[in-house]
Amino acid sequence: DSGVTQTPKHLITATGQRVTLRCSPRSGDLSVYWYQQSLDQGLQFLIQYYNGEERAKGNILERFSAQQFPDLHSELNLSSLELGDSALYFCASSVDRGNPQYFGPGTRLTVL
Amino acid sequence: DQQVKQNSPSLSVQEGRISILNCDYTNSMFDYFLWYKKYPAEGPTFLISISSIKDKNEDGRFTVFLNKSAKHLSLHIVPSQPGDSAVYFCAASNFGNEKLTFGTGTRLTIIP
Numbered sequence: 001d002s003g004v005t006q007t008p009k010h011l012i013t014a015t016g017q018r019v020t021l022r023c024s025p026r027s028g029d030l031s032v033y034w035y036q037q038s039l040d041q042g043l044q045f046l047i048q049y050y051n052g053e054e055r056a057k058g059n060i061l062e063r064f065s066a067q068q069f070p071d072l073h074s075e076l077n078l079s080s081l082e083l084g085d086s087a088l089y090f091c092a093s094s095v096d097r098g099n100p101q102y103f104g105p106g107t108r109l110t111v112l
Numbered sequence: 113d114q115q116v117k118q119n120s121p122s123l124s125v126q127e128g129r130i131s132i133l134n135c136d137y138t139n140s141m142f143d144y145f146l147w148y149k150k151y152p153a154e155g156p157t158f159l160i161s162i163s164s165i166k167d168k169n170e171d172g173r174f175t176v177f178l179n180k181s182a183k184h185l186s187l188h189i190v191p192s193q194p195g196d197s198a199v200y201f202c203a204a205s206n207f208g209n210e211k212l213t214f215g216t217g218t219r220l221t222i223i224p
Binding site: 004033043056058094098103 | 153158211
């Protein structure tokens, strides 16, 4: 158990819908990262927040957004969902630069 | 552009012997490297890391070696155990951009 929690574990929805994925980092970790793992791609970085502020952005689609709240939990919002958004979404946390990122169990999103 | 490469998709090793997993990178800005173990539909589990100021780091049965001039790192597992069977990913980042860039993974199978 990494100490990072993600909910829900599974999510099935239809094209065009909007969903919210939630992540709680390990106690004491200020950074939260979101990654996507599709079938045909490896783990791809989406976005990072540090202590409530966006710190880095990867190839995140404009339909996707995220935020980190004062209690440090983070939410990833995916809207206007397409079939190709079906993937595993992982959240990771770390205390700061130069430290390992610890991953949560992931949310499996299926868009029908 | 695959900046982190694991050229062996799979590796089989006898229980009790040494497992050696390899990883090459092209981006000379990377200065922090990690190895993760992953089971299907689970989050990556952090194993061991190394910064570019070192060439070796050990933690129990796991040792990571870094050859900066060759842009190559390897993970040694000694002795290999059946529970080590999983997919192993190497990942890299740099201090100024903490996003992890992952390799494509090597599936390790330990034969009892």
